[in-house]
Amino acid sequence: MSAPRDSMTSVPRDASSDRPLLLANVSRRTFLTGVGALGGFVLAVGFPAALRAADPPKYGRDGMPDGWVDDPLAFVAIGEDGTVTIVCHRSEMGQGVRTGMPMIVADELEADWKRVRVAQAPGDQKRFGNQDTDGSRSTRHFFEPMRRCGAAARAMLETAAATRWNVPVGEVEAQNHEVVHRASGRRVGYGALAKDAAKLPVPPRETLRLKDPSRFRYIGKGQLKLVDGPNIASGKAQYGIDTRLPGMLYAVVARPPVYGGKVAKYDAAQALKVPGVVRVVEIEGSPPPAEFNPLGGVAVVGRNTWAAIKGREALKIEWADGPNREYDSAAFKATLEASARKPGKVVRNEGDVDAAMASAARRLDAEYYVPHLAHVTMEPPAATARIVNGKCEAWGCIQSPQAARDRIAKRLGLSAENVKVNVTLLGGGFGRKSKPDFMIEAAVLSKAMGGAPVKVTWTREDDLHNSYYHTVSVERLEAGLDAGGKPVAWLHRTVAPSIMSTFNPEAKNEAPFELGMTAINIPFMIPNVRIENPEATAHTRIGWFRSVSNIPHAFAVQSFVAELAAAAGRDPKDFLLELIGPARRIDPRTLGDTWNHGEDPEKYPVDTGRMRRVVETAAREAGWGKALPKGRGQGVAVAYSFVTYVAAVVEAAVNEKGELSIPRVDIAVDCGAQINPDRVRSQLEGACVMGVSLATKEEISFKAGRVVQDNYNAYEVARMAQAPGEIRVHLIPGDFNAPLGGVGEPGVPPIAPALCNAIFAATGKRIRRLPIRDQLMKA
Amino acid sequence: MVTLHVNGKAQQVDVPPETPLLWVLRDVLGMTGTKFGCGMALCGACTVHLDGRPTRACITPISAAAQGKVTTIEAIGGDQVGKAVQAAWVDLGVPHCGYCQAGQIMSATALLQQNPKPTDADIDSAMSGNICRCGTYTRIRAAIHRVAQKGATK
Ligand code: FES
Ligand code: FES
Numbered sequence: 001m002s003a004p005r006d007s008m009t010s011v012p013r014d015a016s017s018d019r020p021l022l023l024a025n026v027s028r029r030t031f032l033t034g035v036g037a038l039g040g041f042v043l044a045v046g047f048p049a050a051l052r053a054a055d056p057p058k059y060g061r062d063g064m065p066d067g068w069v070d071d072p073l074a075f076v077a078i079g080e081d082g083t084v085t086i087v088c089h090r091s092e093m094g095q096g097v098r099t100g101m102p103m104i105v106a107d108e109l110e111a112d113w114k115r116v117r118v119a120q121a122p123g124d125q126k127r128f129g130n131q132d133t134d135g136s137r138s139t140r141h142f143f144e145p146m147r148r149c150g151a152a153a154r155a156m157l158e159t160a161a162a163t164r165w166n167v168p169v170g171e172v173e174a175q176n177h178e179v180v181h182r183a184s185g186r187r188v189g190y191g192a193l194a195k196d197a198a199k200l201p202v203p204p205r206e207t208l209r210l211k212d213p214s215r216f217r218y219i220g221k222g223q224l225k226l227v228d229g230p231n232i233a234s235g236k237a238q239y240g241i242d243t244r245l246p247g248m249l250y251a252v253v254a255r256p257p258v259y260g261g262k263v264a265k266y267d268a269a270q271a272l273k274v275p276g277v278v279r280v281v282e283i284e285g286s287p288p289p290a291e292f293n294p295l296g297g298v299a300v301v302g303r304n305t306w307a308a309i310k311g312r313e314a315l316k317i318e319w320a321d322g323p324n325r326e327y328d329s330a331a332f333k334a335t336l337e338a339s340a341r342k343p344g345k346v347v348r349n350e351g352d353v354d355a356a357m358a359s360a361a362r363r364l365d366a367e368y369y370v371p372h373l374a375h376v377t378m379e380p381p382a383a384t385a386r387i388v389n390g391k392c393e394a395w396g397c398i399q400s401p402q403a404a405r406d407r408i409a410k411r412l413g414l415s416a417e418n419v420k421v422n423v424t425l426l427g428g429g430f431g432r433k434s435k436p437d438f439m440i441e442a443a444v445l446s447k448a449m450g451g452a453p454v455k456v457t458w459t460r461e462d463d464l465h466n467s468y469y470h471t472v473s474v475e476r477l478e479a480g481l482d483a484g485g486k487p488v489a490w491l492h493r494t495v496a497p498s499i500m501s502t503f504n505p506e507a508k509n510e511a512p513f514e515l516g517m518t519a520i521n522i523p524f525m526i527p528n529v530r531i532e533n534p535e536a537t538a539h540t541r542i543g544w545f546r547s548v549s550n551i552p553h554a555f556a557v558q559s560f561v562a563e564l565a566a567a568a569g570r571d572p573k574d575f576l577l578e579l580i581g582p583a584r585r586i587d588p589r590t591l592g593d594t595w596n597h598g599e600d601p602e603k604y605p606v607d608t609g610r611m612r613r614v615v616e617t618a619a620r621e622a623g624w625g626k627a628l629p630k631g632r633g634q635g636v637a638v639a640y641s642f643v644t645y646v647a648a649v650v651e652a653a654v655n656e657k658g659e660l661s662i663p664r665v666d667i668a669v670d671c672g673a674q675i676n677p678d679r680v681r682s683q684l685e686g687a688c689v690m691g692v693s694l695a696t697k698e699e700i701s702f703k704a705g706r707v708v709q710d711n712y713n714a715y716e717v718a719r720m721a722q723a724p725g726e727i728r729v730h731l732i733p734g735d736f737n738a739p740l741g742g743v744g745e746p747g748v749p750p751i752a753p754a755l756c757n758a759i760f761a762a763t764g765k766r767i768r769r770l771p772i773r774d775q776l777m778k779a
Numbered sequence: 780m781v782t783l784h785v786n787g788k789a790q791q792v793d794v795p796p797e798t799p800l801l802w803v804l805r806d807v808l809g810m811t812g813t814k815f816g817c818g819m820a821l822c823g824a825c826t827v828h829l830d831g832r833p834t835r836a837c838i839t840p841i842s843a844a845a846q847g848k849v850t851t852i853e854a855i856g857g858d859q860v861g862k863a864v865q866a867a868w869v870d871l872g873v874p875h876c877g878y879c880q881a882g883q884i885m886s887a888t889a890l891l892q893q894n895p896k897p898t899d900a901d902i903d904s905a906m907s908g909n910i911c912r913c914g915t916y917t918r919i920r921a922a923i924h925r926v927a928q929k930g931a932t933k
Contacts (some may be wrong), residue, residue, distance in 0.1 A: 094875030094913045193884030225869060232877030233865040235812020239878055242811035250806060274796055290893040304806035305815075306798050378816050378824060378912045427814070427878025428912050446829040460817045678872055682918070686875055689914025712821040712910060723916035 055198075057601035063142035064132070066125035066402070070145035072153040072202060074127050075105060077119075078104070082177065082191030084111045089121035089128035090138040093377075093429030094686070095744045096679035096692035097138050099227045101146055104675060107218045108150025108211055111190070112177040115375040118227045123401025123421035132247060133399045135542065135597070136642035136742025139675055143740055145568025151208040154198075160196035161188050176217075213736040220736065222771040228425065240397030240424045241382035245453035248384065249278060251445050252457060253307045254315055255297040255466045258705035259540045260288045260322035266298050270314040271428050276307025280315070281448045283441060289505050290541045292407050294441045295466055301449060305457050321705055327539035329512045329701035332472065333369060336536060340476035340493045344534025345509055348520050348592035351528030356489035360480025364567055368477070368556040369769040372700035373470035373545055374715060379427020380458040381438035388449035391418045396439045404436035408443040408444050419443075431544040435468050455511065464715055465707045468543025469700055471496040473536075475519075475556030480528075485568025487579065489528040494519050495553065497538035508535035508550065516595035518553040518639055518749060522590055523606045525581035541703065546690065547748035548643040555695075555770065558637035558753035563758065572757060573619050573636045580638075597643050603739045604606050610670045611640060613732060614647035617668035622649035632663075633654060633761025642742030644671040645732075648688070648750040650724075652758035658777040662692060662724040662755070671741035673734035681729040684747040688727050691751020693718035696772045781841045785810070786854035796842035801825045804851060812852040813882050816910065818820050823909030826882040833889040835908075852881035861888045863929065867922040875913035883909050885922050896927050911923050 061068045069075075077085040086102035102118045105111075121128050129145065154174045161179035162169040165186060172181050180187045218224055231237040245759075256262055268280035278301045285296020298315055301307035357363055383396030385408070392412055398404050398421065405421040412419070426433055438456060445454040458466075473496030480489035498514060499505035509521075510533050520531050545551070558576075565575035585605040588596040596604060615638050624634060631654050638647040651664045667684050674680045697716040699710045709715040756767040759776065767775060783800075784797075785808065792807050804810045804827070818823030818837045824876045825836040830847040857859035864887050867873075874880045883906070890897055890905040897905065902923050911919070 027890060092876075094877070096875075140901070226872060226874065227875060229869040229872070229874060232874045232880050233868045234856060235881045236811075237877055238811070239814075241815065242805075244809060244811070304794070304798075304802055306794075306802035309818075376912055378822070378876065378910065379814070380816075425878075426876060428876045430912075457815070460819075460822075464849070495840050609843065682872060682875060682915075685917055686914035689916060690912075693914070711819050712817050714821060715817070717910060717915075719910060720906045720916045723914070725899075 001637045029603070033092060040153045045471055048743050059598060060243045061130070061145070064130035065139065065599050066130050068129035068142065068145045069127065070148040070205065072149045072156070075149045076109065076153045078190055078194040078197070080191050080194050082115055082189050083117055084109065084115055084188045084190065085117045085119050087119050087121050089131050090142070091131070091133040091401070091423050091429065093133065093399065093426035093433070094434040095138070095683055096226060096676060097133070099224060099440050100676040100679060102227070103224060104143060104146040105150040107216050109154050110146045110174040110176055111236060113218060113224055115177060120423050122423065123405040125402040131401055132403070132434065133429070133668070134431060136644070136744045136746065140740040142741055143675065147210055148205060148208055151210050152202055155203045155208060156197040156200045157193050157383055159200055160193045163198065164188070167603050181587050183626055208270070219675050220673060220677065223255060224676070238424050238677070239379050240395065241379055241427070241428045243384040243395040243424065243455060243458055245384060245386060248453040248455055249301050249449060250303065250305045250308050250457065251301045251454050252305070252312050252459060253297050253441060253462070254317055255295045255462065256285065256319055257465060258319070258321040259290070259324045259404050259728040261325070262320050263298060264295060264318040264320040266318065267316040270282050270312040270316070274307060274311040276303040277311035278302055278326055279449065280311070281445060283444055289501065289503050291503050292403060292435050292437055292440070294437045294444065299445055301454060302444065309459065324539040325705040327702045327705045329371065329472070329703070332539070333474070336472070336474035336495045337367060339495045339536065340474045342534060344493055344495070344532040346530060347515055347533050348529060350532040352528040353489045353491050353528045356528035357491070360488055362481045362567065363478065363481040364564060365476065365478040366560055366563055368475045368552070368559060370473050370552040370555055371770065372472045372540070373694055374464055374467045375428070375430040375432035375545055375700050376463060376699050376712070376715060376717060377426070377430060377432055379429030380460060380463040381433065382455065382457045383439040383442040383456040384453060385439070385442035385446040386453035387412070387446050390414065391420070392443055393420045393422070393562040394439055394443055394448070394570060395422045395424055396442070397433055398436055399426065399429045399434040400436060400438055400505070404439040407436050407440050410442050412443055412447060413722070419484045420531055430546040431548070432467060435543060460711045464700070464711065468502065469501070470545035470551065471542050471549070473552040475552055477556055477560040479564055481558070481568060485570060487526045487564060490524065490526045490534070491530050492519060492557070493532045493534060494553065495534045495536050497536045497542050499542050499544055501538035502541050502543060508537055509533050512595040514549040516593040516597070517549040517641060518557060519549070521591045521606060521640070522557060523586050523591065523611070524579045526579070539705070547641060547745040550639060550749035551694065551752070554637065554639040554749035555752045558639070558750065559756055559768070562635065562757040563766065566760070573624055574614065576638065577612055577615055580608050580611050580615070583612060584685070584711065599643055606640060610645045611638060614638060614645045614668040614670050617730050617732065618647040618666045621668065621728060622651070622664070622666035624649060631762055633758050633763070635754045635757025635759070635761055637750040637754035637757060639746065641746045641749050643739070643751060644669065644741030644743065644746040646684070646746045646750050648754040650751070650754040650758040651766070652755060652762050653760060654762050654776055656778070660696065660759070660772065660776055665724045666728045666730065667747065668730040668732065669747070670732035670734070671746070673730055673737055673740060675738040676729060680731060680743050684729045685727045685741050687745070688745025688751055689718055689723050691748045692722065692724065692755060695752035695755050696722065699771050781845050783841060783845055783849060784847070785849045786851060793842065794841070797840045799837050799850065800827070800839045800841050800844040801836035804836060810851055810853055814881055816877055816879070823882040823886060824879050826885040826909065828885060828889060831889070832892055833886050842928070852885060855885060855888055858888065860891050860926070863926045864888045864891065867925045871918055871922045873915050873918040873922050875915055879909060879911045880919065883911065885921055887919070891923065895930070897923060901923065
């Protein structure tokens with residue numbers, strides 16, 4: 001046995017070799033933007049392409065590191081038995097990408113899905129295009145390249161058949177795994193054509209005929225089951241934590257509890273006496289900013305995970321905590337609040353807010369708090385590496401395999417060519433597994449053990465204590481209403497440590513990509529608007545968490561809108577629609593948003609017509625305004641994020657003891673056309689539960705620089721009893737030839753405000769601080 | 780040496796008797812279907828059946844597991860109810876990442892073996908020890924009802 005048990009739906013050897021798949025000896029047709037030359041610094045979620053260089057701005061897939069590839073030789077293999085293997089180059093973490101992406105290729109290829117196998121690409125962006133599976137981008141960036149892959153392979157099969165029959169290629173047609181000659185009725189299967197097709201050149205991109213969407217077999221239909229479903233249900237699915245290699249050792253690491261801390265001294269004597277412990281190894285950390293580097297610490301390497309865990313318990317370590325040793329969440333909240341009450345950097349300014357406030361009939365203000373959050377992916381970070389003959393091979397549950405590859409290479413002093421990163425299934429990602437620190441740990445430990453295979457497993461405590469946390473924020477909103485209750489002035493101060501602080505300790509302001517998440521780009525009909533961003537200093541690793549800054553921004557903005565509606569004595573849904581105003585397409589740059597989720601502002605304007613429609617749809621489907629028993633209420637919220645529009649109507653019930661339940665949620669989503677509608681629904685359902693979870697329960701807090709929460713008992717997440725009774729997802733139909741929106745993240749932001757608005761409707765109590773936890777409880 | 784009975788097979792393992800069953804299954808016997816999520820009986824990812832009862836393998840020492848018969852996700856399809864549960868999971872597209880689902884399926888199977896027609900409240904209480912961070916709870920409920928309606932024999 002030379003590799004982990006290979007149950008990822010029969011990965012063929014070729015998929016991970018360098019051999020072209022469909023045919024040999026033809027120069028590869030690839031499109032690389034060259035952005036990758038910027039080096040290993042891959043903060044994919046954030047950097048607006050337009051700000052990277054003096055070049056004309058590159059948007060969307062063109063702006064991503066290593067861009068995109070639409071070469072069938074990289075993605076498609078056809079065996080002589082007719083088996084079609086399609087490579088998925090994005091990481092599967094529950095969004096269904098290993099079904100959706102190959103399905104696009106298969107549809108254009110006219111492949112019979114029953115004869116399709118899916119292979120997982122290793123980290124190799126030059127070959128496959130960008131692989132950073134984050135930012136809700138896989139489908140919107142790769143729908144078109146994957147269609148072209150399938151169409152090119154189909155054209156090659158058609159040409160091979162036409163040549164064999166000596167008829168014009170225009171007379172033949174690929175149909176469900178065969179090529180048919182219309183005039184004579186002759187047909188030949190893909191398997192029989194594979195060898196001939198493989199000798200043909202890949203047709204130029206411009207000559208490809210894409211299917212008319214009316215002829216799609218799979219795209220948009222939702223009839224295909226998950227490719228990994230049977231393996232998941234039978235326990236065969238392989239995650240990062242499941243890798244097994246001959247002679248493999250198992251490691252856990254004691255990491256500095258305070259960000260920027262390091263080992264002062266340690267004593268391994270007792271640890272080495274624990275049965276099964278093989279070695280204790282110090283891992284060198286790196287001073288802040290952490291970037292993607294391991295935090296360092298002391299690793300215990302054992303014959304099994306349990307031995308390593310017991311060995312770690314027996315270590316004696318003294319830490320030098322460093323400058324963040326005083327970080328205290330209660331004190332920090334007060335610091336953020338103080339900052340939010342003073343002017344800060346102005347990031348958008350229209351009209352004269354101060355004058356309008358001064359002359360307003362009524363003024364309101366409110367402050368909203370969202371604490372640090374942790375992703376707590378069910379599978380904690382885990383990775384395995386070995387080094388043989390100067391080459392490192394690693395396996396892990398990684399969202400950014402190219403970054404892992406580059407960083408491992410750098411740390412080991414190897415060239416990237418001598419590092420291979422295999423992507424397993426991810427037991428959840430949510431942004432945590434975009435950071436390859438845990439994969440580098442495995443490589444470092446393998447090196448320390450003479451190249452032997454070492455698996456590093458993070459325990460849940462490790463995951464909670466040493467994450468890249470969602471930021472912590474105070475959002476202060478002020479508004480002036482005229483005598484008729486119409487908002488005439490809007491002031492939003494957003495204060496939160498930036499993700500950029502993890503890369504640059506001087507970063508104290510939110511980056512454009514953070515402001516562009518529902519703070520700066522609100523398209524409201526208010527004449528005087530000012531958005532400010534006072535500074536905040538990070539004292540821990542801040543990272544991106546599913547839907548990122550949209551969480552605090554949308555919570556504050558959409559709660560405040562409902563507060564204004566209440567103050568004006570208006571129906572919150574009608575008031576929200578009036579604020580959104582009539583249907584119009586707004587250039588995001590005119591709202592101060594230079595980022596626009598990295599997308600072309602011409603192709604992706606802020607479309608208030610679409611925003612209105614999701615609000616109206618969710619409200620209609622939920623029976624907005626229907627009579628409800630005492631203690632029940634409905635709340636609405638909308639968010640535009642990842643170029644997708646989502647509105648939610650939550651029905652909340654609060655009983656006489658103050659216990660909260662959520663009988664029903666209606667969610668309307670406009671993400672453009674849906675490639676795999678069932679997975680769109682499932683992502684919105686999951687995002688809803690995550691939104692409920694973070695609104696009601698989740699909080700990471702620091703004391704003396706250390707995270708207080710150890711495990712799921714203290715860091716509680718929603719369980720089945722807290723999940724909504726019913727989640728109804730309403731999909732707005734879209735056009736397959738129009739730009740697509742994201743799906744994985746945009747469902748999260750509207751949930752917390754819609755829930756809190758519903759609680760207000762049910763009880764009259766306004767929640768401004770998350771999590772809700774016991775704020776509703778009667779004494 | 781401790782002798783375990785796992786999925787109908789006797790297995791001798793040479794690890795200290797206090798070692799949790801979870802790590803023996805995964806690391807010693809190479810059966811990685813049973814997952815680690817918390818190590819403290821908080822998440823249910825490691826759920827196996829011990830003499831038919833849902834049991835958290837992460838806190839069950841092998842000395843205790845050796846007293847009974849262990850069934851894991853790898854063999855639950857050999858049981859009619861388990862098989863029907865697996866089929867409903869695939870059919871309704873329950874999994875997202877799938878990592879929690881082995882544990883969910885083991886808990887759901889135990890519930891349905893005991894109580895073939897569970898109410899929503901029965902389901903919530905039997906499944907409350909199983910966390911799904913991806914948030915598949917509404918489909919898990921639907922899948923359990925589906926098995927209950929169809930009956931386990933099919
Ligand atoms: S790992 Fe056993 S309950 Fe979580
Ligand atoms: S499906 Fe991912 S944790 Fe449940």
